[in-house]
Amino acid sequence: MEALMSIEDLKKYYPVLSGVFKKKVAEVKAVDKVSFDIYKGECFGVVGESGCGKTTLGKTIIRLLNPDGGHVFYKTPRELVEGIKYLKREDPKSRALKHLLKKYDLAYLTGARLKRFRRFMQIVYQDPTTSLDPRMLLKDIVAEPLVAQGLARGSQVIERVTGALEKVGLSEKHLYRYPHEFSGGQRQRIAVARAIVSNPEFIVLDEPTSSVDVSVRAQLLNLFQDLQKDLGLTYMFISHDLSVVECISNRVAVMYLGKVVERAETEGLYKNPLHPYTQALFASIPVPDPTRRRIRAPLSGEVPSPVNPPSGCRFHPRCPIAMELCRREEPPLLDVGREHYVACFAVTK
Amino acid sequence: MEKQGSEENLIQIKDLYLNFYTYDGVVKALDGVTLNLKKGEILGVVGETGCGKSVTSLSTLSIVVPPGRIEKGEIEFNIKGKTYDLLSFKDATMRRVRGQYISMIFQEPRSALNPVYTVGDQIAEVFFHHRREEIINAAIAQLKKDLEKSSRLKSWIRKYELSLYGKMLKNPKALSLTLALKIPIVKRFQNRMKKEARELVIEMLKLLNIPDPARVVDMYPHELSGGMAQRAVIAMALSCNPLMLIADEPTTNLDVTVQAQILLLIKELQKKFGSSILYVTHDLGVVAEICDTVAVMYAGNVVETADVIGLFKKPLHPYTQALLESIPRPGERFVSISGTVPSLISPPTGCRFNDRCRYTLEMCPNVKPQLVEAEKDHFVACHLYNEGK
Numbered sequence: 172m173e174a175l176m177s178i179e180d181l182k183k184y185y186p187v188l189s190g191v192f193k194k195k196v197a198e199v200k201a202v203d204k205v206s207f208d209i210y211k212g213e214c215f216g217v218v219g220e221s222g223c224g225k226t227t228l229g230k231t232i233i234r235l236l237n238p239d240g241g242h243v244f245y246k247t248p249r250e251l252v253e254g255i256k257y258l259k260r261e262d263p264k265s266r267a268l269k270h271l272l273k274k275y276d277l278a279y280l281t282g283a284r285l286k287r288f289r290r291f292m293q294i295v296y297q298d299p300t301t302s303l304d305p306r307m308l309l310k311d312i313v314a315e316p317l318v319a320q321g322l323a324r325g326s327q328v329i330e331r332v333t334g335a336l337e338k339v340g341l342s343e344k345h346l347y348r349y350p351h352e353f354s355g356g357q358r359q360r361i362a363v364a365r366a367i368v369s370n371p372e373f374i375v376l377d378e379p380t381s382s383v384d385v386s387v388r389a390q391l392l393n394l395f396q397d398l399q400k401d402l403g404l405t406y407m408f409i410s411h412d413l414s415v416v417e418c419i420s421n422r423v424a425v426m427y428l429g430k431v432v433e434r435a436e437t438e439g440l441y442k443n444p445l446h447p448y449t450q451a452l453f454a455s456i457p458v459p460d461p462t463r464r465r466i467r468a469p470l471s472g473e474v475p476s477p478v479n480p481p482s483g484c485r486f487h488p489r490c491p492i493a494m495e496l497c498r499r500e501e502p503p504l505l506d507v508g509r510e511h512y513v514a515c516f517a518v519t520k
Numbered sequence: 521m522e523k524q525g526s527e528e529n530l531i532q533i534k535d536l537y538l539n540f541y542t543y544d545g546v547v548k549a550l551d552g553v554t555l556n557l558k559k560g561e562i563l564g565v566v567g568e569t570g571c572g573k574s575v576t577s578l579s580t581l582s583i584v585v586p587p588g589r590i591e592k593g594e595i596e597f598n599i600k601g602k603t604y605d606l607l608s609f610k611d612a613t614m615r616r617v618r619g620q621y622i623s624m625i626f627q628e629p630r631s632a633l634n635p636v637y638t639v640g641d642q643i644a645e646v647f648f649h650h651r652r653e654e655i656i657n658a659a660i661a662q663l664k665k666d667l668e669k670s671s672r673l674k675s676w677i678r679k680y681e682l683s684l685y686g687k688m689l690k691n692p693k694a695l696s697l698t699l700a701l702k703i704p705i706v707k708r709f710q711n712r713m714k715k716e717a718r719e720l721v722i723e724m725l726k727l728l729n730i731p732d733p734a735r736v737v738d739m740y741p742h743e744l745s746g747g748m749a750q751r752a753v754i755a756m757a758l759s760c761n762p763l764m765l766i767a768d769e770p771t772t773n774l775d776v777t778v779q780a781q782i783l784l785l786i787k788e789l790q791k792k793f794g795s796s797i798l799y800v801t802h803d804l805g806v807v808a809e810i811c812d813t814v815a816v817m818y819a820g821n822v823v824e825t826a827d828v829i830g831l832f833k834k835p836l837h838p839y840t841q842a843l844l845e846s847i848p849r850p851g852e853r854f855v856s857i858s859g860t861v862p863s864l865i866s867p868p869t870g871c872r873f874n875d876r877c878r879y880t881l882e883m884c885p886n887v888k889p890q891l892v893e894a895e896k897d898h899f900v901a902c903h904l905y906n907e908g909k
Contacts, residue, residue: 220775354860355569384568384802389846389856396853411775418848441850455780457805459847461828464809468781473745 174208174244175373175405176232177252181205181241181278183224183231187478199477201227203429204241206504209373214399214406216420216437218413218452220474224429225409229375232407233292234277234285243277245288245373251275290320293366297378299358303350309336309361310346316369335368338401339394356387360394367398375407380415392419413456417441422510425449428477428485431504435511445513448486484516492517529598530764530796531557531580531622536593538575538584545865549575549588551820551872554891555798557764559598562790562797564811564828566804566843568861572820573800577766580798581622582606582614597621599763620650623757627769629749633741639752640737643724644717646759653689655720659712660685681709724755728785747778754785761793768800783810804847808832816840819862819872822891826898836900838877871903879904 182204187197201224209215217225230236232243244252255275258268272279280288293316296302303312313332317323323331333343339360350358359379366374376395380388392415398404410416416423417437424434425446433446444450451469458464472489475481481488487497496516504514513519538550550572557563565573578584580595595606599621609617626632634642647655660682667678687697700706718737725733728751741749750770757765767786771779787810790797799811807814808828815825816837824837835841845855859876862868868875874884881903894905 220777356860384861385804385843385846386568386857387860389848389854392848392854393856413776414848417850418852418854437850451777455776457779457783457803457809459804459808459832459844461808461811461832468777468784470777471781473747473778474775 172208172210172213174249175211175246176209177242177244177247177249178208178232179206179242179244179252179256181228181231181243182239183227183236184239197478200429200480201477202231202238205426205429205431206241207424207431207434209405209407210421211372211405212399212403213421214408214419216416216423217407217409217426218411218416218423219426220411220452222428222474222477223426224477225426226377228426229294229377229407229409232277233294233373233375234280234288235294238278241278242272244275245277245291247275286320290316290322290369291371292373292375293369293371294375294377295359295362295366295379298382299355299362300350300382302362303358305350307349308346309348309350312350312361313365313368316365320369322369331368332364335364338367338398339364354387355383356390359383359391363391363394363398367402367404370402371404373405373407375409377409378411379408381410381412388415395419413453425452428474428480430485430514431512432486432514433512434504436509439509439511443511445507445511445518446486446515447490447492447517451491484514528558529556529596530559531555531598531798532594532596533576533580534594534596536576536579536595537591538572538579538593539589539591541587541589542865547864548867549820549864550579551867552888553593553817553820553822555815555822556825557796557798558813559796560794561812562787562799562810564807564814565798565800565817566802566807566814567817568802570819570861570864571817573802573817574768576817577624577768577798577800580606580764580766581618581624582609583618597764616650619646619762620760621762622764622766623760623762624766624768625750625753625757625770627772629746629753629773630741632753633749635741638738638740639744640718640721643721643752643756643759644714646756647717647720648713650760651720655713655716656685656689658716660689662712662716681712684709685713720759721755724759725752727758727789728755730755746774747781750774750778750782751785754782754789758789758793758795762795764798765790765795766798766800769802771806772801772803779806786810804844816843819867820864821872821901823873823902824898824900825891826895826900830895830898834895834898836894836898836905837873837902838879838904839873842876842878871901 181202183202185199185201186195187199189196205228217228219225227236231238255271258265277288310329310332313335314328317328317331336342336345341360380391383391399406408416408420420437423437423440424431427448433449444453454469470489475488483499484497484502487493494516502514502516504512505519506512507519533553533555536550536553540547540549553576567573579590584590590607596603597606663678663682667675670678684697684700687694721737722733725736730736730748730751744752771782774782801807811828813825813827814831815822818839824840835844842857846857848854857876862872870885870887871889874880883903889901889903889906891899891901892906894900
């Protein structure tokens with residue numbers, strides 16, 4: 172499998188400022204040393220509760236936010252990534268390393284070089300009513316990536332806009348309308364059209380279906396799958412809706428308080444969740460089948476504040492099988508076979 | 521408006537019509553809604569955004585705000601064997617019904633709580649309103665106890681306080697009481713009452729599995745997490761042990777693990793208090809998990825009501841069928857309902873689902889289907905099941 176994006180030890184910390192001089196008093200570790208690959212042509216799902224850092228992760232990967240550490244390699248051969256890691260370990264100040272990072276690492280790109288990369292990476296936000304400018308016509312909204320990147324000019328712009336609109340199931344007659352004239356599902360289609368108009372390779376879908384109704388949700392999900400097939404897209408699908416992720420993703424990562432606690436292929440993860448948090452998460456989903464009622468709350472308490480996350484394993488205060496070791500040390504994300512990675516001492520031991 | 525009603529129904533909404541008068545036109549939000557909530561059951565109302573499920577619950581409490589207006593219909597409420605029409609009640613009467621007999625949990629706990637009062641104060645308000653006498657009696661009992669062992673000067677003050685409380689019970693509008701409440705130091709006598717209410721609040725919070733209730737009472741809503749705030753709202757709703765509880769999407773903005781906790785809590789409390797619950801939601805999973813009967817709404821109509829197992833096993837209305845099919849299943853393509861929810865300013869004539877339905881008959885755009893009993897206790901409003909009637 173060829174990796175499209177290789178994420179290594181990515182960090183994003185938000186400072187907590189306080190006092191007259193706005194001194195940094197603490198940090199919110201929204202994304203803390205997260206590593207994974209996203210393969211070309213797959214849909215990579217990220218699930219977790221609110222505040223676990225999944226949206227921050229998505230935004231940091233495509234450099235809408237600047238990471239505070241780590242690397243994001245885009246279309247870089249595996250050997251080169253390993254080489255860079257080796258160099259970093261052995262000779263962190265070498266000029267060769269600097270040169271390589273500037274060339275391949277999205278986290279180090281700036282200015283015009285970064286802008287050139289942006290056309291390959293797009294994002295679809297959760298709520299289309301706020302992600303679309305209410306004072307812009309549909310044709311201008313969708314054309315914006317083209318204009319900003321200088322990808323098309325004059326009549327070409329409208330041509331490509333219409334092309335993108337047709338791909339998402341809208342038509343030419345919608346061109347001169349404002350976002351408020353559309354329904355929620357259609358608005359999300361406009362946001363998708365804007366994302367695909369610059370022919371990207373990688374799209375971050377940040378809870379794209381959570382603001383629409385069930386009947387429209389299915390339409391959108393089908394659209395995503397069709398577009399993926401037709402345009403050869405790679406998705407990162409962020410959601411808290413576990414059943415949707417199960418249906419659309421090839422591989423899934425489960426996040427808890429800025430950390431990936433489990434990562435595996437979808438089928439393996441849903442059939443055999445290993446981390447106690449994943450198990451509890453799956454057990455909490457209400458099943459739409461009244462004959463299989465099993466109402467229970469597997470987890471007590473709520474997600475702790477990420478400002479002062481618990482020591483050791485971040486899940487240990489809520490974990491039913493926490494050990495003494497969990498309080499002291501942070502479990503590493505280890506392979507337990509068949510591409511299944513878990514960060515839990517109880518499982519990996 | 522007293523009538524002798526049937527025993528088992530707690531509330532009966534009959535043919536309710538409700539319009540919103542907006543600048544764009546008249547939104548026909550409810551178009552003859554008929555619902556039936558039996559005693560001690562959980563009725564789930566499911567539907568998509570804008571189908572009128574929230575408005576139905578608001579009209580039971582008569583808190584529909586303009587431009588909304590109830591056009592016609594009846595909401596019959598059964599209290600102690602007698603049936604009252606809630607829509608004919610005056611505001612003052614209705615105010616006594618709310619909270620005491622019917623109460624509501626709103627969707628967004630943070631906007632349901634007032635940010636400038638502590639949680640304890642807000643819950644105590646319900647007690648002051650509906651269980652005033654109980655609190656005053658408790659305060660008087662406490663006063664009498666204190667009176668026995670206090671010195672002469674203090675006993676004079678306590679006797680005065682006692683007389684004020686006595687007046688509060690007998691004649692809350694007495695002039696001396698009104699005056700006493702205006703004088704800065706004298707009005708502190710109420711503190712005793714507040715203390716009693718605070719005890720009740722802590723007890724209530726304990727019931728809801730809130731850790732460290734004595735600390736939570738003095739917290740402001742912004743200090744609470746989402747799940748905690750929702751528990752506080754539930755505490756407020758249950759504080760008078762209402763006959764009927766309306767839960768308007770109480771878990772929509774919460775995480776799944778917290779949602780599981782809240783659902784469990786609602787179910788447990790329902791068993792303990794024996795209230796009936798009208799549970800409004802759009803999540804079919806939640807419905808399957810906690811409801812006894814289900815009413816499916818579409819564009820201001822109830823299209824199907826049945827017990828939960830019957831509905832999930834054999835949905836009759838094409839909309840319900842489509843809704844159940846749209847639950848994602850791994851390995852299959854997502855099944856969607858074609859078209860979008862119609863605008864309720866100019867809804868489709870006849871059956872409001874006819875333009876999205878897969879079995880549209882000739883009569884569907886012309887005649888509005890009525891709820892008929894297609895199977896035992898399984899009502900459906902569709903012409904497919906109406907033949908020969």
